[in-house]
Amino acid sequence: MRIPRMQRRALLALVPLLAAPSAWAAELSVLSGGAVEPGLAAAVEAFRAAGGAPVRIAYATAPQLRERILGGETPDLLVAPLALLAELADRLSGPAVPIGKVGVGVAVRPGAPEPAIRDAETLRAAVEQADAVVFNRASTGLYMDRLFERLGLTAVMAPKARHYATGAEVMQHLLHGTGREIGFGAVTEIRLVPGLRYLGPLPPGLQNTTVYGAAPLPGQDGAALLRFLAGPEARRALDAAGVEG
Known part of the structure; x- marks a missing residue:
């Protein structure tokens, strides 16, 4: 059976979209501490280049992160100091994955x-x-x-x-x-x-490093990004920005 020319063109136009695994993926949302911004942004770019879903990141201070999560905000991933993630453990759906420390x-x-x-x-x-x-x-x-x-x-x-x-x-x-x-x-x-x-x-003896981690929230879809952040490509991006592993 011959396919009419207009239908054939429409089907051909769909091919690139069907071939791209992230073309139909919903946008992921991340709420993050600002100190890891340069490293996290670079890691997310690498995630997108590897075929991951689009990601929207909002940055805030640790007190603001606490307030927003306790206020009911539900991003796909929360990136925050490990101490804050432990404090908010009952709002998370899984354990935190350390992503690096900042001095x-x-x-x-x-x-x-x-x-x-x-x-x-x-x-x-x-x-x-x-x-x-x-x-x-x-x-x-x-x-x-x-x-x-x-x-x-x-x-x-x-x-x-x-x-x-x-x-x-x-x-x-x-x-x-x-x-x-x-x-x-x-x-x-x-x-x-x-x-x-x-x-x-700050010199040794005076220095303080804050260890950051990423954790998922209930009912959200950040598992693929969380796995990527724990992997070698993200590690290289984070290290290059000063978020030390």
Whole structure:
């Protein structure tokens, strides 16, 4: 039986769609901590290139992640500090898969003094000499508050501390500063801003790393992406962005 020309053209137009495994796949949603953004975005690009479904990622701080999940939001995957994933375990449908850790780094704007922070004494001196000390209210900022208290800098910090909700706001403050500001943030977030001077990570003994993981939520469809994030291609993308395995 001959197929009419118009029908034949319509069938031929469908062939590329039928051949592509992700063509009809529903978009996956991911809710993630902002510190892993550069590595996660690169890993998701690799997932798509390998034939995975489209992925939409929303970034937030750890406190915001907690609030959104407890408020009923149900992404396919939640990427967050392991401590938060443990806290939210009853909202998840499976165990968390570790994807990497992120440390705390130090940054200043171009032209500002660049203190060499090698140990507790040089960190104390840098804070005492700074006009403002800038960090967020998320995992990094909570750790820095504890570190400054441990170093006996609470009184020194009181008039100098500048807190922001997100790491991106910290970086913007530093970029547009005019004095001797010094900032602390996730190494990955600092490296996203080429205009800043990255002075390096906090030294051993002062450093804090936050381990991030990914976990599925009930009734959602993130299993394929979760498997990919645990694999070698994603590992290479995450490592290259500073999310260390």
